[in-house]
Amino acid sequence: MRSKTWDAIIIGGGIIGVSLALELRHHGAQVLVVERGEPGREASHAGAGMLAALDPETPAALREMARVSAAKYPEFIAELKAESGMRIDFRRNGTIYLASAEIPCEGTELSAAEVKSLEPGLECSGYVAYLLAEDSVDPRELMAAALEAAKRRGVEIARGSPVTQLTIEADRVTGVRTTKTGFASPVVVNCCGAWAGEVAPITIPTRPVKGQLLSVVFPQRPQHGRSLEHVVRGESVYLVPRSDGRILIGATVEEAGFDKRVDTDVIQQLQQAAAILVPEIGEARIHDAWAGLRPGSPDGLPIMGKTSVGEYFAAAGHYRNGILLAPATAMVMSRIIRGADPEIDVSAFSPSRFPCDEHVAFRSA
Ligand SMILES: Cc1cc2nc3c(=O)[nH]c(=O)nc-3n(C[C@H](O)[C@H](O)[C@H](O)COP(=O)(O)OP(=O)(O)OC[C@H]3O[C@@H](n4cnc5c(N)ncnc54)[C@H](O)[C@@H]3O)c2cc1C
Known part of the structure; x- marks a missing residue:
């Protein structure tokens, strides 16, 4: 046989x-x-x-x-949802990208007032802000x-x-x-x-490139009445909102071999860096913290x-x-x-x- x-x-x-x-x-x-x-x-x-x-x-x-891959995503998600019968948190609200100076960028430059109206809780003074038409997904x-x-x-x-x-x-x-x-x-x-x-x-x-990140939740409704709507990418930290109210804060980039340990000091530093951009995050509760290994080349x-x-x-x-x-x-x-x-x-x-x-x-x- x-x-x-x-x-x-x-x-x-x-x-x-x-x-x-x-x-x-x-x-x-x-x-x-x-x-x-x-x-x-x-x-x-x-x-x-x-x-x-x-x-x-x-x-x-x-x-x-x-x-090409980003353009394929809506159909990819629709197919997977239909075939699996499962939910996938796929958000299409865009990214606010914060740069320390003007850069060539395929987004729309935002005034400080525009940033405030899009994200009332975001502090962007000292940055040039761009709105990028990008999506996000819960992996x-x-x-x-x-x-x-x-x-x-x-x-x-x-x-x-x-x-x-x-x-x-x-x-x-x-x-x-x-x-x-x-x-x-x-x-x-x-x-x-x-x-x-x-x-x-x-x-x-x-090779493995370690990344540590955390998610936070607000014990009460944030002062501005809503949590973050957009992905925010700053120079030292990014914030990725999920539809259930969690906000992911990432991430370190570490050459640490195949080590996936989480360092609480590093997690705190990430939360502090995020709180410079969105002060209310300083008061948020840590929901989870983890590390993963990006496949670097x-x-x-x-x-x-x-x-x-x-x-x-x-x-x-x-x-x-x-x-x-x-x-x-x-x-x-x-x-x-x-x-x-x-x-x-x-x-x-x-x-x-x-x-x-x-x-x-x-x-x-
Ligand atoms: C902290 C962090 C943040 C990230 N953020 C983003 C982001 O915002 N957007 C984005 O696009 N990407 C992001 N990435 C990158 C993204 O997660 C990875 O590029 C992607 O998941 C790689 O997928 P993969 O299938 O190649 O690897 P993996 O998901 O690592 O899968 C590889 C699989 O191979 C298996 N395997 C290994 N060796 C063997 C073997 N010998 N035999 C059998 N099985 C084996 C492993 O067990 C594993 O399941 C992030 C990554 C990290 C760590």
């Missing part, structure tokens, strides 16, 4: 892996996601969920992809709905043990090995986020496309924008895997820009 094979195996059940699984399944593929723990509990659980497609700090090479609700939709679409998920290596024959991938078993497929995609480098024999060079761009092993692909290294970039990544990767034109120029993201193969020699030495 022949053992089971899938058309594609995706390693890693975060938002990147699950979005791609949904897209490949939509095109008729039998898909297996192999997740070492519980799907959707790493960076995709920790993110703030800003869909910051117009951020002036986004690298130029990423802007087209960011815009946990997004992830839960994506997983439920994947289940209903017939995507299979094997959880609980990590993929340690690929199986390869004649320079082409034939499947994966986990610590417990093996799975066969002629196509494998590494969507392991900050851990992408741990699947032998080639190293996709991502050596040049700050995603690592997406074919690798040097036949039919082994990477979709990792989305760093600070993986929630935003999930729908466009799924579209582009599914097209590359199916041999179609990716529709977006993704040459800047090619895994071949890094000397992955040197790591092969290093690893097997």
Whole structure:
């Protein structure tokens, strides 16, 4: 009897892996996601969920992809809600971006009076404020709905043990090995986020970039009668309101290895920095605090496309924008895997820009 094979195996059940699984399944593929723990509990659980497609700090090479992905979001959300039957907090109120000086920016510059009328509780003196037409989403609700939709679409998920290596024959991938078993497929995609480098024999060079953040709630209705409506992005802190009244405050950017501990002093500093922008936050109660590991890459761009092993692909290294970039990544990767034109120029993201193969020699030495 022949053992089971899938058309594609995706390693890693975060938002990147699950979005791609949904897209490949939509095109008729039998898909297996192999997740070492519980799907959707790493960076995709920790993110703030800003869909910051117009951020002036986004690298130029990423802007087209960011815009395409942001434009896909309303449909992405509608599909996931319909297919999962779950709610997803998707907010379309825009971002107030605060810069210390005028900058080239694809937003509308706001006067101090306009800022006050949009956000009565926000102190913006000393800043130039811009209104950006950006959305935000609750990544946990997004992830839960994506997983439920994947289940209903017939995507299979094997959880609980990590993929340690690929199986390869004649320079082409034939499947994966986990610590417990093996799975066969002629196509494998590494969507392991900050851990992408741990699947032998080639190293996709991502690294963890720690982010700590907290959420606060107001014990009473804020003085101005309503909580924050817009995302606010300042220079040292950002504020992301949720529809249930919580406000997320983030985030640190730390090179701390695979450490996800939360430091209460750091959390307090974040709350204090937020209270400079919205003084009432100084009185708000901390609801939760957590840390996650962004998948960083050596040049700050995603690592997406074919690798040097036949039919082994990477979709990792989305760093600070993986929630935003999930729908466009799924579209582009599914097209590359199916041999179609990716529709977006993704040459800047090619895994071949890094000397992955040197790591092969290093690893097997
Ligand atoms: C504090 C913070 C704030 C953020 N804010 C935003 C934001 O506002 N907007 C935005 O767009 N993005 C934001 N991000 C970034 C975003 O969360 C990430 O880019 C995105 O979640 C990456 O998704 P992923 O699926 O690649 O990685 P992950 O969600 O980390 O998923 C990778 C999965 O692979 C699994 N895995 C790893 N190794 C193996 C293995 N060997 N075998 C099997 N499974 C494996 C892991 O267990 C994990 O489930 C933020 C991130 C953090 C940490």
